[in-house]
Amino acid sequence: MKPVQSAYPAYLMLALGLLVLTWNNLLGSALPAKLAELGGLHKTNKITATWLGNSQQPEEDSFSLQDMRQLSQYNLRDYDLAYALEASTSAAYQKNQSPAQVLGVNDRYDQFQQINLRSGRFLTFQQENQQVAVIDEDLAQALFRNCNVVGLEIELYGRKFKIVGVAGVDCSLIGTLTDRGYGTVYIPAKILLELEADSRITSLAMATKDAGTTGRNTAVLATALVSIGQDQANYKIIDYNVAGLLIEQDNLLRNFVAGTVVMVMLFGWLRIKIKGIDHFCRLRLRDKYWSELIKGDAARLVLGMAEIAALVAVMLLVWKLIKFTLYIPPENIPNELIDVSFWADLIKDGIQTRLQSAGYVAPPGEVQLNILTTIQNWNLFLNIFLGWPLFLLGLYQLKLLQEKLLKVEVFCSIFLLAALSLGTALLWIIKMPLVIEKGEVLLLFSSVFLTVITLIERRSGNGEFISEKSI
Known part of the structure; x- marks a missing residue:
């Protein structure tokens, strides 16, 4: 059987x-x-342009502060605008040191990225020329062993920066996969450009008004790039409406x-x-x-x-x-x-x-x-x-x-x-x-x-x- x-x-x-x-x-x-x-206040209603160059290419091929001012005052005055540059250095507090990702940003950067403030506030327009910083919880723990650090100072590039805010860390799956293993500090873009001789503004984010997929958002940004003498081909443009x-x-x-x-x-x-x-x-x-x-x-x-x-x-x-x-x-x-x-x-x-x-x-x-x-x-x-x-x-x-x-x-x-x-x-x-x-x-x-x-x-x-x- x-x-x-x-x-x-x-x-x-x-x-x-x-x-x-x-x-x-x-x-x-x-x-x-x-x-x-992750898109902050504007969610996916944004479009970004990121410079495709590297440190060996001429500086005039990337954005300058003057370009950003021209765009915000003339060509893109009706749109929220954020820009950033990135560098790496060591952050210090007394005898404690920790590597840090330094992002030089303007006051509207937090409207385009998820920055959950645990305490304090983000950088403001009035602090464009001040040595202030927003640090994340990872860096706060590495340097101070706690996160109640608003009002204290950290040292970057041999200078003192006053902490005005502490940002939360994304502990989700995406945050874990993008974690670099060290903390992040946000300082005014103008200050970082002064401290890092070779640094350049490499990314620009613009809020969009057209959530469609007709390419109108890209056309607006491309026209703005031409107006400041930039070639669209030198930038990677991402319409997050389309990406979503x-x-x-x-x-x-x-x-x-x-x-x-x-x-x-x-x-x-x-x-x-x-x-x-x-x-x-x-x-x-x-x-x-x-x-x-x-x-x-x-x-x-x-x-x-x-x-x-x-x-x-x-x-x-x-x-x-x-x-x-x-x-x-x-x-x-x-x-x-x-x-x-x-x-x-x-x-x-x-x-x-x-x-x-x-x-x-x-x-x-x-x-x-x-x-x-x-x-x-x-x-x-x-x-x-x-x-x-x-x-x-x-x-x-x-x-x-x-x-x-x-x-x-x-x-x-x-x-x-x-x-x-x-x-x-x-x-x-x-x-x-x-x-x-x-x-x-x-x-x-x-x-x-x-x-x-x-x-x-x-x-x-x-x-x-x-x-x-x-x-």
Whole structure:
């Protein structure tokens, strides 16, 4: 007698698939919210320009304070503007020393970055010429062993700087991945330019008024760069409205996959219902007229048509929920589909950009964006190529083992709720935004249960799991 095969491996595979799918859903919703959170007051309504050069290139190719004043007074006077330069040095307090990342910024820098002040205030316009500093908690702990340090002084470049504020440290997953291992200090940009002979203003951030994807934001900034004698090609320009849209688009693609599963299952049911009604009518019409059929079996026909109408309505609702317009950056769209020169130029521009940015150091905001984008891309990849295959393979194994539908449904119900709770707790642990989209969660649960019912209950050869009696 052939030994009974254990169902535990199949249930384990099913559980892993459900865990991946649920975590993908929760993390995917948290990432766009985190990007907006990291953007400070303006969230993703900003556009940045970062100099692609390095210390070997002439200074006139980067921004100057005069350029910033001209932009804020004339070309971009109607927009909030922030700029920064970066350096590294040692910070000291009495005998304690610690390496520090020094950011020379203007008074509006905190409107474009997440700087959660624990005490004190950020730099003001009136302090542009003063030796004042805002330090983060890491540097405060390294130098003072506590964070109650507003009013004390630290030493940078042999000069005393009065601490006017203490910024919190981002302890989330993104903050951990971008942590350099030492603290950060913010001082007025003008002061850092005086202290660091080779330093230059390398990044500019501008608040945007157009949240669309028409390129209008980039056009405004490009025109402003030309007005101060700068070449747009020397700068990496990022429209965070578009960046946020592309991150969110991964979520839409994930929902589209789950919705497609639902649509396929519903379409299968719809086909079976239509075939059932057709078969029922053909049998009755062998010895009856249409009038007799309608008169005698009106209730069954109405019930069958109502079921078909309900299935069509649900399919339309699901389609309305998951449909979206795929966004592709305009610069990646040729005028003609077959245009060899366009694709050649696109590849050439990509290579030239990499060569030009050989010494390029991304500012903190761009580093965070790159990490968020990478995580989101992997999140979508794992959803499609790991989560769904594991779930479907486990379900197929359970079907071969002839597991009962109720048992599998109960298992999926309990495990989905457990995975949802576990994923929410994990988001809290890694300090990511707790954003749970009810519609997306419902879509995932629906796709799971419809797939379970369809695959486990479909045992007959022709795939029909309703009989003529049910019409």
